[in-house]
Amino acid sequence: MLRKLTFLAVSAVIAFGTLSFDLPQKSEDPGDRLIGIWEPSNGRSRIKIDRIGNKYYGRVVWLIEPNDADGNPRTDINNPNPDLRNVPLRGFRMCKDFVYQGNDEWSEGTLYDPNNGSTYNGTIKMRDENTLDMRGYIGVEAIGRTDVWKRLKMPSRKK
Amino acid sequence: MNYSSCSLVELSIFPGLKHNNMYKYAKTIGILAISILSFASCSGPGEIHEYSVNDLEFTLEGPLFAGPNGGQEAINISIADALGDAYVEGMRISDARLKSATVFPNDSLGFANVNAFVVAFASDNEDVSMQEAAVKNPLEEGATVANLEVSSDADLGEIMADGKVYVVLDADLAEDYWDGNRDFKLNFTLELTIK
Numbered sequence: 183m184l185r186k187l188t189f190l191a192v193s194a195v196i197a198f199g200t201l202s203f204d205l206p207q208k209s210e211d212p213g214d215r216l217i218g219i220w221e222p223s224n225g226r227s228r229i230k231i232d233r234i235g236n237k238y239y240g241r242v243v244w245l246i247e248p249n250d251a252d253g254n255p256r257t258d259i260n261n262p263n264p265d266l267r268n269v270p271l272r273g274f275r276m277c278k279d280f281v282y283q284g285n286d287e288w289s290e291g292t293l294y295d296p297n298n299g300s301t302y303n304g305t306i307k308m309r310d311e312n313t314l315d316m317r318g319y320i321g322v323e324a325i326g327r328t329d330v331w332k333r334l335k336m337p338s339r340k341k
Numbered sequence: 342m343n344y345s346s347c348s349l350v351e352l353s354i355f356p357g358l359k360h361n362n363m364y365k366y367a368k369t370i371g372i373l374a375i376s377i378l379s380f381a382s383c384s385g386p387g388e389i390h391e392y393s394v395n396d397l398e399f400t401l402e403g404p405l406f407a408g409p410n411g412g413q414e415a416i417n418i419s420i421a422d423a424l425g426d427a428y429v430e431g432m433r434i435s436d437a438r439l440k441s442a443t444v445f446p447n448d449s450l451g452f453a454n455v456n457a458f459v460v461a462f463a464s465d466n467e468d469v470s471m472q473e474a475a476v477k478n479p480l481e482e483g484a485t486v487a488n489l490e491v492s493s494d495a496d497l498g499e500i501m502a503d504g505k506v507y508v509v510l511d512a513d514l515a516e517d518y519w520d521g522n523r524d525f526k527l528n529f530t531l532e533l534t535i536k
Contacts, residue, residue, distance in 0.1 A: 234413050234507050235465045241511075243408050255456070257478065265492035269476045270457050273409025273513050278471045279463075290467050 213282025216306065219243065220314060220331040228334060229277065238288060240277030248272055260299030271296055277316075280306055293318040302326070387435050387536040392423050397527045398447060399510045405518040409459075411511045412525070418501050420535055436534035437497040442475040444487040444510065447524035455480055457513040458487055460527065462500050464507065469499045471509070475529075478513075501533060 216238050219230045228244035248271075250256050256271040280291030286308040293304040293316065302318035303326075309315060312333040319326025399412035421428045442460050446452055457478035463471035474497060475489035500506055510527055 232411065234463050234471070234509060235415070235505075237463065237465070237467075237471075239463075239471065241409055241411070243406070263492055263494045265490070265494055266473055266476065268478050268490070269459055269473060270409070270478055270513050273457075273459065273511050275461070275471065275473075279467070279469075281467055292470060 211282070212284075213238065213288065215308065215311065216280070216282070216288060216314075219334040221334055222316070223330050229331070231277065236281065238277070238280040238282070238291070239275050241275040242272055245272055258296055258299075260296060262299050277304065277306075280304065387534040390420075390423055390533050390535055391440065391530055392418065392533050393528070393530045394508075395528045397508060397529075399525045399527060401512060401523040401525075403518055403520065403522050405514055405523060407514055407516050409511050409513050410523070411509055413507050413509045415505060415507050417504055418506055418531075418533075419504070420533065423533070424535065432535050434498055434502040434533050435536045437501040438493055438532045439474040439491045439495060439497060440530045440532050442489040442491055442527065442529040444477070444489065445526045445528070446485070447526045448522075450523060452480060452484055452487065454515040454518070455512050456515050458489060459511040459513075460489060460529070461509040461511070462497050462506055463509060464500045464503045465505060466499070466503050469503065472497055472500060497531065498534070501531065 214233060216231050217233060219228055220240070221228050226246045227242050229240040230243045231238055231240040233239075245256065248255060257267060258269045258271055258274055259267050261267045261269065274294075274296060276294040276296065278292050278294070280288040282288050283290075288306040289304070291304045291306070293302045294300070295302070295318075302320055303323070304319075305317045305323065307315040307317070314331040314333075315328050316331055317323065317326050317328040394416060397414055397416065399414060401410045401412045418434070420432055420434060424432070439460075439462075444458050444460075457476070457480055459473055459478075460475040461471055461473045472495045473492070474495040475491045477487045477489045480487055508527065508529075510525060512523065512525065514523075
C-alpha cells in the first residue's frame with residue numbers, strides 16, 4: 183500500500199513538473215517596446231505600431247483632417263498603384279517591415295509619405311520609452327530626415 | 342615579348358588570353374551563352390495554378406476603437422499540396438497575384454458599423470515587403486458579404502514563395518466597440534505561377 187502511494191505521489195510530482203514546463207511563457211521580446219500609439223512631431227496624425235510575425239508595422243489611426251474637401255474620408259490618392267488609391271488613409275500602414283536589430287534600433291523597414299506617394303527606407307531609434315527618432319532616407323542613411331515621435335497613452339473607456 | 346603585348350595580357354579579364362586564342366574563347370563563350378538562353382526558354386514562363394484558402398477566421402480583439410482595427414492569421418502555402426502528383430522537387434512560386442477576396446461576418450453583429458476592409462499579405466523575410474492586395478471602400482450599408490476589389494498589380498510572388506504567409510485583415514469601424522470582439526471570415530484565391 184505504502185509503495186503504491188509513493189508511486190502515485192512521485193507520478194503526480196513528475197506530471198506537475200511536466201505541466202509546469204509546458205505552460206506558455208510571457209513574451210519578453212525587447213523589440214515589442216515599439217508597440218503602441220505614437221504621434222509625429224507635427225501632431226497631424228497618430229500611428230499605431232503593431233507586430234506581424236517578426237516585423238513591426240505602423241498604421242494611421244487618427245488624422246487631424248480625416249476628410250477631404252468634399253467631406254469624404256481621405257484615401258491614399260497618391261498611391262503609385264492606381265488599384266489601391268481607394269484604400270482609406272485612416273488605417274493605412276505607412277511604416278512597414280521594421281526588424282528589431284537590438285540596441286534600441288529597428289531597421290530594414292520603409293516609411294511611406296501619403297502626401298506624395300513616395301516610399302523611403304527607414305530606421306527607428308528609441309531614445310527612451312516614450313521617444314522615437316524616425317529617420318527616412320533614400321539610398322544612403324546619412325542623407326535623410328529625422329522626425330521625433332512621442333508615445334501616447336491608450337485612451338480609457340468612455341463614461 | 343614587347344611591352345604592349347604584356348600590358349594587354351595583364352589587363353585582360355581572362356588572364357592568359359592571347360590574340361591567337363581569342364577566337365576559340367569567343368566561340369566557347371558563345372556556345373555557353375546560347376545554351377543558357379535555350380535552357381531558360383525551355384523552362385518557359387511557368388504554369389499558373391489557382392490556390393484557394395477558405396474560411397480563414399479573424400478575431401479583432403476588443404476593446405476596438407473607431408477607425409482601423411486589424412487581425413492577422415499565419416498560413417502555409419504548399420505548392421506540393423496544390424499540385425499533388427504533378428509536384429516535382431525543386432518547383433517554386435515565381436509569381437503570385439490575388440484573384441479574388443471575399444469577407445463574411447462570423448458573429449451576430451454582421452458588418453454593423455464596418456466602413457471598409459483591406460487585405461494585405463506579409464512575410465518574415467526581411468527582403469520582402471508587406472503588400473496590400475484588396476480593398477472594399479466603402480462597404481455598402483446592409484451588405485452581408487464583402488467582395489473586395491483586388492489589385493492585379495500587387496506582386497505577391499516573393500511573399501508566397503516563403504511558404505509561411507501572414508494574412509492581414511483590416512476593418513475600419515465607424516464607432517468604438519468596447520464589449521467583446523468582432524469576428525470575420527475570409528475566402529481568397531491566388532493565381533500562382535509555378536516553375
